[in-house]
Amino acid sequence: MAKTVTPLHLRSLSEEIVDILQRSILTGIYKPGDRLVERELAARFAVSSIPVREALQVLENRGLVRRRRNRSCSVVDLTPDELRQVADFRKLVEPQLVRWACERMSPADIDELADQLQKLKRTAQEKDVPRFFYEDLVFHRLVWAKSGNRYAAEALDRAVGSLFACGLMRSGNEIPPYLDIEVQKHEQLLNAMRARQAGAAAEILTNIAEDFRAQVQHQRDPQS
Numbered sequence: 001m002a003k004t005v006t007p008l009h010l011r012s013l014s015e016e017i018v019d020i021l022q023r024s025i026l027t028g029i030y031k032p033g034d035r036l037v038e039r040e041l042a043a044r045f046a047v048s049s050i051p052v053r054e055a056l057q058v059l060e061n062r063g064l065v066r067r068r069r070n071r072s073c074s075v076v077d078l079t080p081d082e083l084r085q086v087a088d089f090r091k092l093v094e095p096q097l098v099r100w101a102c103e104r105m106s107p108a109d110i111d112e113l114a115d116q117l118q119k120l121k122r123t124a125q126e127k128d129v130p131r132f133f134y135e136d137l138v139f140h141r142l143v144w145a146k147s148g149n150r151y152a153a154e155a156l157d158r159a160v161g162s163l164f165a166c167g168l169m170r171s172g173n174e175i176p177p178y179l180d181i182e183v184q185k186h187e188q189l190l191n192a193m194r195a196r197q198a199g200a201a202a203e204i205l206t207n208i209a210e211d212f213r214a215q216v217q218h219q220r221d222p223q224s
Helices: 013-026 038-045 049-061 080-104 107-125 129-146 150-169 179-194 198-220
Strands: 065-067 073-075
Touching: 013 038, 013 049, 013 129, 013 150, 038 049, 049 065, 049 073, 080 129, 080 150, 080 179, 080 198, 107 129, 107 179, 129 150, 129 179, 179 198
Parallel strands: none
Antiparallel strands: 065 073
């Protein structure tokens, strides 16, 4: 009797590097404009330059890294005009994705979002600002993935990833007073999605996105 071969789905080196660098960017270890040098990263991870180059390409696609003309990379740092453009794009696209998600989500999908919301709530209780921004982005990425539109989700991920990174990086060590309020808004969003109230969910998400844009804008320009 022939044996059944079960393939092992092991994570590649580049995927591991993506996770480490993404977390480092979104938790503020790497600052806006910091250079990411392939040779140095390869030495750090004890790998060749190939998986590092692949990882940097993924991070560029997610809006966290920019490649310069000389092919070197640096952590994204949005200008005020870029910040406005990304925020406008998010406000236009994300509510539609949450509408689609309301139509398509299974009970298991709702449970997955609820679990992620608990992680977000814990970081707010612990006043862990870098981790809060990271878990917040994970929550929104889950919503986008549940929309069923991969192309829209990828476009939003690329744009909004840079917005989240900018928001985190500008917060420094200051504890924002709005963490608990943001958790409440996300609870309202999840409740609306659980009830399949697509219109209400889209409106709540629009408010979340607009408040986040205002917070980031204020961090960049306190006089605004």
